[in-house]
Amino acid sequence: DIELINVTKVYQLGKREVKALRSISSTIRSGNFMSIMGPSGSGKTTLLNIIGALDSPTSGYVRVGGKDISDLSDRSRSKLRLSSFGFIFQGFYLLQNLTAMENVMVPMREAGISRWDAMKRGKELLYDVGLRNRFGHLPSQLSGGEQQRVSIARSMANDPSVILADEPTGELDSESSQNIINIMRGLNRNGGKTIIVVTHDNEIAKRASIRLRLKDGRISN
Amino acid sequence: DIELINVTKVYQLGKREVKALRSISSTIRSGNFMSIMGPSGSGKTTLLNIIGALDSPTSGYVRVGGKDISDLSDRSRSKLRLSSFGFIFQGFYLLQNLTAMENVMVPMREAGISRWDAMKRGKELLYDVGLRNRFGHLPSQLSGGEQQRVSIARSMANDPSVILADEPTGELDSESSQNIINIMRGLNRNGGKTIIVVTHDNEIAKRASIRLRLKDGRISN
Ligand SMILES: Nc1ncnc2c1ncn2[C@@H]1O[C@H](COP(=O)(O)OP(=O)(O)OP(=O)(O)O)[C@@H](O)[C@H]1O
Ligand SMILES: Nc1ncnc2c1ncn2[C@@H]1O[C@H](COP(=O)(O)OP(=O)(O)OP(=O)(O)O)[C@@H](O)[C@H]1O
Ligand SMILES: [Mg+2]
Ligand SMILES: [Mg+2]
Secondary structure, three states: OEEEEEEEEEEEEOOEEEEEEEEEEEEEOOOOEEEEEOOOOOOHHHHHHHHOOOOOOOEEEEEEOOEEHHHOOHHHHHHHHHHHEEEEOOOOOOOOOOOHHHHHHHHHHHOOOOHHHHHHHHHHHHHHOOOOOOOOOOHHHOOHHHHHHHHHHHHOOOOOOEEEEEOOOOOOOHHHHHHHHHHHHHHHHOOOOEEEEEOOOHHHHOOOOEEEEEEOOEEOO | OEEEEEEEEEEEEOOEEEEEEEEEEEEEOOOOEEEEEOOOOOOHHHHHHHHOOOOOOOEEEEEEOOEEHHHOOHHHHHHHHHHHEEEEOOOOOOOOOOOHHHHHHHHHHHOOOOHHHHHHHHHHHHHHOOOOOOOOOOHHHOOHHHHHHHHHHHHOOOOOOEEEEEOOOOOOOHHHHHHHHHHHHHHHHOOOOEEEEEOOOHHHHOOOOEEEEEEOOEEOO
């Protein structure tokens, strides 16, 4: 379970303050499929990064499995993310000098998995997202949607219990999108994984059991 | 008018060949509103870059206003793009060390417009895409959809006669998307501009008078 209690995030820009999140409280139970929608700039990415322990709130608390994660050291938070959280970033953030296959293998090698096993699993994941002829391509040699799919494959590499996806189908056509949606539903229904998706795509949002809407940094539904 | 005659694009990756475009022929008349759809990896971005003189075909011809652009020097192609083409890139490609306002001003300053006039027009453009409180933010201080909107504003800076947009609403919610679609329709119907949009969004594609579909590097409709 992931609990957010009065989570606020304020950015300081010179004299101005940007209130990206204003006292957000919510509980995401293990195995939930949650969608987060809302206008551009309403705080969705900021919220997802805080849920996923990539960022900390300006005030308020985040508890993962009952434990307050702001009490954890940077090193423990890093370990938590590597073992339990799989991220799909809005900007992909693939390593530009590594191939599609090498990018997918990175989290596995970091978790101590052998090169052989990492490569075997990487193959399956890239097959699943429709990239079987693109293993050796660098990100600069891939289309926008292909880069997004490498990013999706990478997020599932360590079979994490929580998947945090920021607009995972933004660059995909409807057929590729349906494939990704089906993969996520499978991970949720069969794998019991918690899925938290920020999306503008109603095709994904309608599959969610919990639908959150943000507006100006607050929950609006 | 932009004419493509038997345009082919082949990438060499070691021993393998990737045929991104296979003998594409099409004419885009001045004032057309054309959409290009198709699966991820089907060649849409490659096609748009060749239409916009950012890339050259492996074989085949591109004529702009009757002139074969492969005959032009790099410098003349650069001048053509700056004066006549406005680009919205799939990856945005904003300059990370310049603010939203400065990014929008870049093409105007390159075209010799004064700082004063560039700033005045930059303000209007950023207002139009809903970013009036974000002028001074760096790209890293903007949401995904805000960065996309800066990229859209920048493409219109020099009031180009041709706008080439690669997935311009990929990161936007439906309301922000509708605003962008209305801006493009206005530029086309009132401003007489040629609009070529690569999109997965049917909301945009249905406004186009010409709808192209790509599949495996060929026109499939
Ligand atoms: N430099 C390159 N070297 C090798 N292959 C490349 C290179 N650039 C692109 N490709 C391949 O060419 C194909 C077409 O790429 P393109 O970017 O035009 O696709 P797209 O239709 O825009 O896809 P998307 O909808 O995912 O953005 C892709 O399969 C891609 O892997
Ligand atoms: N480092 C920063 N400094 C100042 N303001 C910031 C910073 N990062 C983000 N913001 C602002 O915080 C707000 C929320 O950003 P966030 O990325 O969470 O939005 P979002 O809902 O994900 O939007 P989108 O749908 O466009 O991706 C935005 O208005 C943005 O301009
Ligand atoms: Mg976002
Ligand atoms: Mg593309």
